[in-house]
Amino acid sequence: MYMDAHTQAALVRRGEVTPVELVERAISAIERLDPALNAVVIRRFDKARAEAAAAPDGPFRGVPYLLKDLSLVSEGDPTSQGIAGVKASGHLGEHDSHVVRRLRAAGFILVGKTNLPELGASVATTDSAAWGPARNPWDTSRTTGGSSGGAAAAVAAGLVPVADATDAVGSIRVPASYCGLVGLKGSRGRVSVGPYSFADGLWGLAGEMCLTRSVRDTAALLDLIAGPEPGDPHRAPPPARPFAAEVGAAPGRLRIGLLTSDPTGATVVAPECVAAATSAAQALAGLGHEVADGFPPVLAKGAFPDSFGPAGAVMTALALEHWGRRLGRPLTEADVEPQTWGAAQYAATVSGLQLAQALDHLRDRGAEIERWWSEDGWDLLLTPTVPAPAPLLDATGDTDFGVFTSPFNVSGQPAISLPVHTGSTGLPVGAQLVAAYGREDLLLRVAAQLEAAMPWAARRPAVHA
Numbered sequence: 086m087y088m089d090a091h092t093q094a095a096l097v098r099r100g101e102v103t104p105v106e107l108v109e110r111a112i113s114a115i116e117r118l119d120p121a122l123n124a125v126v127i128r129r130f131d132k133a134r135a136e137a138a139a140a141p142d143g144p145f146r147g148v149p150y151l152l153k154d155l156s157l158v159s160e161g162d163p164t165s166q167g168i169a170g171v172k173a174s175g176h177l178g179e180h181d182s183h184v185v186r187r188l189r190a191a192g193f194i195l196v197g198k199t200n201l202p203e204l205g206a207s208v209a210t211t212d213s214a215a216w217g218p219a220r221n222p223w224d225t226s227r228t229t230g231g232s233s234g235g236a237a238a239a240v241a242a243g244l245v246p247v248a249d250a251t252d253a254v255g256s257i258r259v260p261a262s263y264c265g266l267v268g269l270k271g272s273r274g275r276v277s278v279g280p281y282s283f284a285d286g287l288w289g290l291a292g293e294m295c296l297t298r299s300v301r302d303t304a305a306l307l308d309l310i311a312g313p314e315p316g317d318p319h320r321a322p323p324p325a326r327p328f329a330a331e332v333g334a335a336p337g338r339l340r341i342g343l344l345t346s347d348p349t350g351a352t353v354v355a356p357e358c359v360a361a362a363t364s365a366a367q368a369l370a371g372l373g374h375e376v377a378d379g380f381p382p383v384l385a386k387g388a389f390p391d392s393f394g395p396a397g398a399v400m401t402a403l404a405l406e407h408w409g410r411r412l413g414r415p416l417t418e419a420d421v422e423p424q425t426w427g428a429a430q431y432a433a434t435v436s437g438l439q440l441a442q443a444l445d446h447l448r449d450r451g452a453e454i455e456r457w458w459s460e461d462g463w464d465l466l467l468t469p470t471v472p473a474p475a476p477l478l479d480a481t482g483d484t485d486f487g488v489f490t491s492p493f494n495v496s497g498q499p500a501i502s503l504p505v506h507t508g509s510t511g512l513p514v515g516a517q518l519v520a521a522y523g524r525e526d527l528l529l530r531v532a533a534q535l536e537a538a539m540p541w542a543a544r545r546p547a548v549h550a
Contacts, residue, residue, distance in 0.1 A: 087243035087550055089299040089542075090306075094145045094192070104137040104147025108194050111149035114244045114550035115197065121225055121548050124238035126216045127154060127163050127198035136194050143192030144305070150188065151248040153236050154198040155205045156278045156293065157182040162195075166404070167203040169215040170420025174412050183277045184249065184293060184310045191309050199248055200235030203422050204404055207231035208255045208490070209481040211238075214422055218478055221263060222546035223512050227475040230260035230486065233296060237264040240296045243550035247302060251278075253291040254388075255470075255490025258502035260296065262470035262515030265504040265544060267297050267532070270490075272523050273497030274319030275311050283407065284400050285318045288444055290494040299542065300532045303501075304328040307525065319497075322523045336530035339464040341369055342379030342457075344489075347472060349387050352485050357508035358469035365505045365516040366467055368538045369531070380466060381457035381492075383450065388491035390446035395435040401425055402432035447495060454496040458521035465531065470502040470515035489517055499525045501532055504541045513544070 088096075096102045112130050119125050133149065140146050158164050158178030165172040181189065189195070200211050200219040211234025212218040219234040221227040222242040229238045236248035237260030250257045252270040261268025276293040278286060295306045307328045313320040343366050345359045366376045405425070409415040418426045457463060468489045476482070493500045499522070502515040520528045 087545065088246060089297065090145055090148045090246040090302045091299070093148045093246060097147045104140040104194065105134060107147045108133050108137040108149050108196060111196050111245050118242055118244060118548055118550060122220050122222055122238045122242060123217055124200055124219050124235040124242070125151060125197045125244065126200045126235065129162055129195065129197055133194050133196040140192050140194060141190060143190055146192030148193050148247070149196045149245045150193045151236060151239055151245050152185065152195055152198045153201060153233055153249045153251060155201055155232070155251055156283065156291070157184055157249060159185050159195055162198065165215060167201045167205070167213040167215050168408065168421055169213070170416055171408055171412065172215045176412060180280065183279050183314045187310050193247070196245065199233070199239060201232045203425055204401065205232035205251060205253070205256060206425070208259050208487045209484070210478065211235055212478070220478070221475050222548035223265065223475070225548065226477055227512070228263065228478050228481060230263040230475065232256040233260045236296050237261060237266055240298060241265055241546055242548050246298060247306060248296050249293070250296045251291055251293050252494065253287050254494055255487035257292070257294055257296060258470050258490045258500060258515070258517060259486055261502040261504070262513065263475035265513030265541065265546065267300055267303050267504070268502040269294050269303050269307065269525070269528070270493070270500050271307065271311065271525055272321040272499045274313070274317060275321040275499070275525065277312070277314040277317050279314045279316060281316070284403050287400060288396060288447060289319055289497060292494070300529060300536045301329065301332050304332050304529050324526055328525060328529055331526045331529040332533045334530050336527060336534065339374045339531070340462060341366070341374050341376045341465045341467050342463050343376055344380035344466060344468045347488050348380060348384040349488070352472045352488050354469060355473040357474050357506065357514050358472055361506035361514040361516045362467055362469045365503070365535060365539070368535060369467070372534055372538065376467070379463060381454050383453040384492055386450070388450070388487070388495050390443070390450050392443045392446045395432070395439045396443035396447070398428045398432040399435055399440055401428040405429050451496040454492050455498060455522060464520070464527065466519040468517045468519070470517040474508045474510065474512045474514050493519050496522070498522050499528055501528045503532055503535055504544070505535060505539045507544070
């Protein structure tokens with residue numbers, strides 16, 4: 086059923102469909118359509134049927150969803166983070182992550198887990214030796230983006246209305262743009278990835294959220310899963326009221342900066358992506374907002390300081406060490422892909438001083454980015470989400486697909502991609518809005534305005550339920 090989570094939940098409340106029937110329809114759609122997409126790589130259909138039969142009476146009772154096989158785990162289900170050697174071991178999750186527990190309490194039913202690149206390490210595409218490539222439902226010869234590409238393909242095709250996703254350089258927003266979805270990366274610390282934190286939440290870069298087809302679903306899910314848990318390394322300020330209340334609320338007249346080119350000059354932005362941002366700018370101006378050229382000047386230096394490379398390598402080595410402890414044996418070169426092994430070997434040469442300097446410089450760069458909001462008086466930044474529409478699977482090349490997204494992982498600010506445009510080839514193209522730290526409320530108000538002014542709900546990809 087190509088409906089959002091709110092609509093599916095309403096059907097259950099009215100008695101028009103049971104939770105078991107909703108889950109069966111999702112299973113049928115996955116079995117029928119996923120061979121063309123390779124989005125759902127771990128299936129837990131029998132467990133989902135049993136859980137649907139006893140679904141708690143939450144606001145989304147019986148609504149099926151998918152979990153990205155990365156930072157979050159579900160007890161007793163296979164988990165591998167896209168690592169072939171871990172997949173072969175048959176390792177099972179030992180607990181429910183906080184997000185999984187909260188979604189379960191709200192009535193959501195987990196039907197499976199989604200494809201991703203090894204360790205979620207690519208924003209360009211979702212492909213791995215463990216699972217193979219995920220394919221875009223708008224054109225199966227094209228990438229879904231990464232690393233939440235399996236999640237994006239599944240939601241865009243209507244297999245489920247909601248899928249868990251993560252974002253450390255754009256891994257929610259890039260797939261959202263390529264697949265025509267709503268993709269929010271929250272403020273640093275908005276959603277817990279516990280009960281344990283890995284590498285300080287990837288040095289504070291990573292955010293956990295969900296991909297959806299509607300702003301109201303995104304807002305409601307944020308209400309369900311946001312909030313700190315014991316041991317979280319970062320904690321976003323609590324909202325003044327539920328995020329769902331922001332959908333339809335008047336944002337007031339806002340000052341919005343517009344950026345349509347790569348400020349570093351390294352990447353050419355395709356006309357379709359410029360059009361996505363400029364059409365959104367025109368709509369926002371028509372809604373009474375002040376829109377003018379403007380962006381944080383520090384973006385001309387790039388998102389990451391040059392010194393950050395060693396920290397990235399250390400993250401990879403730490404991940405392999407983590408899996409070695411869980412499996413009871415060290416991971417070897419045969420277990421992982423060459424780039425992963427190479428990064429881990431490089432990490433052995435990184436000194437403690439280099440790592441500390443890299444993290445200090447990362448925080449300095451983030452502060453420089455965020456000052457544009459706090460000191461220059463801007464409310465939002467509007468950009469294309471990506472520099473080009475979804476490329477062919479074998480043509481991702483060396484383009485910096487995170488040029489517009491990664492700066493706000495560094496600063497920890499909330500950002501949302503909205504499917505406001507369709508390119509000349511029929512592919513969706515997103516525009517990104519970025520707010521000051523802690524201001525998801527403002528993003529959701531303006532996103533809802535754009536959803537009404539530039540509706541996307543009726544669009545369907547070539548492969549859809």
